[in-house]
Amino acid sequence: SQQGEEDPQALSIQEGENATMNCSYKTSINNLQWYRQNSGRGLVHLILIRSNEREKHSGRLRVTLDTSKKSSSLLITASRAADTASYFCATDTRSGNTGKLIFGQGTTLQVKP
Amino acid sequence: DVKVTQSSRYLVKRTGEKVFLECVQDMDHENMFWYRQDPGLGLRLIYFSYDVKMKEKGDIPEGYSVSREKKERFSLILESASTNQTSMYLCASSWTLKSNEQFFGPGTRLTVL
Numbered sequence: 001s002q003q004g005e006e007d008p009q010a011l012s013i014q015e016g017e018n019a020t021m022n023c024s025y026k027t028s029i030n031n032l033q034w035y036r037q038n039s040g041r042g043l044v045h046l047i048l049i050r051s052n053e054r055e056k057h058s059g060r061l062r063v064t065l066d067t068s069k070k071s072s073s074l075l076i077t078a079s080r081a082a083d084t085a086s087y088f089c090a091t092d093t094r095s096g097n098t099g100k101l102i103f104g105q106g107t108t109l110q111v112k113p
Numbered sequence: 114d115v116k117v118t119q120s121s122r123y124l125v126k127r128t129g130e131k132v133f134l135e136c137v138q139d140m141d142h143e144n145m146f147w148y149r150q151d152p153g154l155g156l157r158l159i160y161f162s163y164d165v166k167m168k169e170k171g172d173i174p175e176g177y178s179v180s181r182e183k184k185e186r187f188s189l190i191l192e193s194a195s196t197n198q199t200s201m202y203l204c205a206s207s208w209t210l211k212s213n214e215q216f217f218g219p220g221t222r223l224t225v226l
Contacts, residue, residue, distance in 0.1 A: 033214060042117070042203055042217030043156075088156070092213055099144035099163065099213040105155035
């Protein structure tokens with residue numbers, strides 16, 4: 001079963017606007033990660049936030065984590081047409097040392113020029 | 114840069130054929146993973162391996178097997194391909210002791226006729 005659930009499933013915005021995507025999960029985590037996937041390609045890691053962190057920044061990306069609500073959000077500021085992609089959250093649920101992650105179903109972001 | 118390569122970008126096979134999908138990583142990662150990705154279902158873990166010759170079933174192992182004879186190579190085998198195995202197959206790898214960020218290959222789009 002999928003641990004992470006992204007919301008919304010699809011998002012369409014104009015270039016320059018901010019895009020916010022949310023992820024909820026069910027069990028305790030070591031960390032939560034966000035990935036990006038361009039159409040027909042593999043996933044690319046964007047950012048990782050550990051369970052003891054509340055906020056993290058990387059360039060135009062800002063990730064927050066609320067472990068009490070079991071939720072995370074990814075904010076992309078000043079979006080560009082090149083940000084058009086699907087975005088996935090993935091959780092490390094402390095299942096031993098296998099490195100296994102559980103991926104959500106993703107949010108499809110379209111940024112219109 | 115970490116590189117994960119997959120043997121084919123596109124593959125067309127016939128029902129009943131034995132299919133081999135190969136994945137190679139060049140960063141000495143302990144963990145390797147095979148996912149399939151279908152519209153509306155996100156990424157689903159088929160099998161993973163945390164060491165040479167070690168393997169564990171993921172969420173949907175039925176109809177698949179894997180082989181990891183060398184650390185850098187992880188093969189996914191469809192013993193007798195069926196049309197419901199038409200999908201995008203993604204391979205990934207990660208370290209165990211560092212953050213378990215996964216590095217993905219470009220994907221293989223398999224069509225079974």
